[in-house]
Amino acid sequence: MAASGTEDRKEHGRKEEAGGCGGSGSAGYRSGAIIDLVDSATEKKARWILSLMAITAAAILIYLFSAMRFDKLKTPEILKIPKEKVLSGQDQVYKVERVIDGDTLKLESGQTVRLVGIDTPEITGKDECFGQEAAEKLKELVEGADVTLVKDISETDRYGRLLRYIKKDGEFINLKMVEEGYAAAATYPPDVKYSESFVEAQRKAREKNLGLWGACGD
Template sequence: MESLQQDQQETTDAEGVKVTRVIDGDTIEIEGGARVRYIGIDTPETVAPTSTIQCYGKEASNKNRELVEGKQVKLEKDVSETDRYGRLLRYVYVGDTFLNDYLVRQGFASAFSYPPDVKNQSQLTEAQTEARNNNRGLWGACSGSGLTQPKAITQPTTPQSGNCDQSYPTVCIPPAPPDLDCSDISYRRFKVVAPDPHNFDGDHDGVGCESL
């Protein structure tokens, strides 16, 4: 049975499969009920129960729906079969369009590395740079970054506005000292500009605290 399921999955990936439902900007459901998470990208949240609806989340979901709902897509595996939620991890193509790249390049998603599934990460990072430099989508509509809404929390771990370091224009993080780590704050994937006194943007791509 396991061999048969594997053969069926390989056939599905090679020949294409119909999208029956769009969950959000980076997740779809295909015929048979399996969910597919796009590799290497992240779109603003619209459905996660632990997060608020993030800026540009609805636009990303609507664009994904426009591109794939009810259509045949081809799926390409990298290294991992599924994520911890049981979703298939795939690069997704509709016609000649590489959707993971398209959503990032047009500003509907950010590039986000999920090792070991990184064979297209340099392309996706380049696509993000192009989108950010041209203020496309979330980069222009959401104070420079659509990734910057705090997760819903009970006790705020950041101060009220008025004591906020200008290196983090879309969230309120106090200036150093003391030095803060990502584990000390509730924000994730927010815009960072120089000088970044807390060194939240370790890879200098303009996005801080990228690891969830």
């Protein structure tokens, strides 16, 4: 009986030890699971941060690229071309280098311009009445100035001169020359856009004996 009691106590002790080892193993399992969860959360956070950084970098690159393209659009290449060199379009701005006579001038770009719709006395080859006065008046109005050239129908005359109406600061130079008696109206098809204005201006100038009408007669 004594031996049997001793065996029972030993068996009970082994069960307690086994139970103790089982409790410790369960705790270890729970700790490992928590660590795995923490690692998983950290990894997800790291991936989220990397994704955010990538999106931010892409947005910055897109912004910079768009800004560069916008700057190019704001500064058209044509603005870099000297305005007196541009020969396209109906209205063009040029600088006058010198006046040749009362209805002809030369631009800094090299082109010669014949004022459309008017005619002044000659000073080259023959010195006609009031020719010098007309040339001096045109010099006073446009020499060295920036002027706008306006095309009617024809591009050039038979001498290769540009056929243009001249405007400076909103003033119509061709018409002014006729109004003040420095030029006569001389319109030829197809360039007749302002023919009526020129004829009317000449009529008034002749009535008042202005310029060549008073100095040279009819």
